[in-house]
Amino acid sequence: MNGRGWRQWAHLALAAAGLVAVLWAVALSANPTIWCRDQVMRPGGVCHNAEGTKIQTYEERASAAQWARPVVGVVGAGVTAFGLVLWRGERRKVAV
Numbered sequence: 001m002n003g004r005g006w007r008q009w010a011h012l013a014l015a016a017a018g019l020v021a022v023l024w025a026v027a028l029s030a031n032p033t034i035w036c037r038d039q040v041m042r043p044g045g046v047c048h049n050a051e052g053t054k055i056q057t058y059e060e061r062a063s064a065a066q067w068a069r070p071v072v073g074v075v076g077a078g079v080t081a082f083g084l085v086l087w088r089g090e091r092r093k094v095a096v
Helices: 003-028 058-095
Strands: 046-048 055-057
Touching: 003 058, 046 058, 055 058
Parallel strands: none
Antiparallel strands: 046 055
């Protein structure tokens, strides 16, 4: 495999990683499991930090997880687009 061949595969792998992030944001995180130190939380539950100085409720943690979805989706779409642009540019170099 020449020097450019592995780059094309690396660009496609980057685009695939971005696509996985988009799919996670759209489908897999729709009903997230909320964890507190290796324990699954249930509605109405609370989570204390290790020092016991901060308390988060299940609802706060679930809300934070839901707010992360669009961020991960947009970043994933950007990474996918970036990887595909790099891949296309590398293909143009090979064609010339």
